[in-house]
Amino acid sequence: xxxxxxxxxxxxxxxxxxxxxxxxxxxxxxxxxxxxxxxxxxxxxxxxxxxxxxxxxx
Ligand SMILES: [Zn+2]
Numbered sequence: 001x002x003x004x005x006x007x008x009x010x011x012x013x014x015x016x017x018x019x020x021x022x023x024x025x026x027x028x029x030x031x032x033x034x035x036x037x038x039x040x041x042x043x044x045x046x047x048x049x050x051x052x053x054x055x056x057x058x
Contacts, residue, residue: 023048
């Protein structure tokens with residue numbers, strides 16, 4: 001099983017001129033960007049308010 005290490009979380013703004021991004025976990029509109037390190041790579045995922053709390057407390 002791969003180990004994801006949370007590096008940082010940023011607020012994410014859906015700008016009007018860009019496509020809306022959705023939470024990778026539940027599909028709601030994303031409000032936060034989470035950056036993880038996985039082995040030697042960096043992975044950026046987007047989460048809604050609810051799911052980011054689970055990520056932060058994990
Ligand atoms: Zn979510």
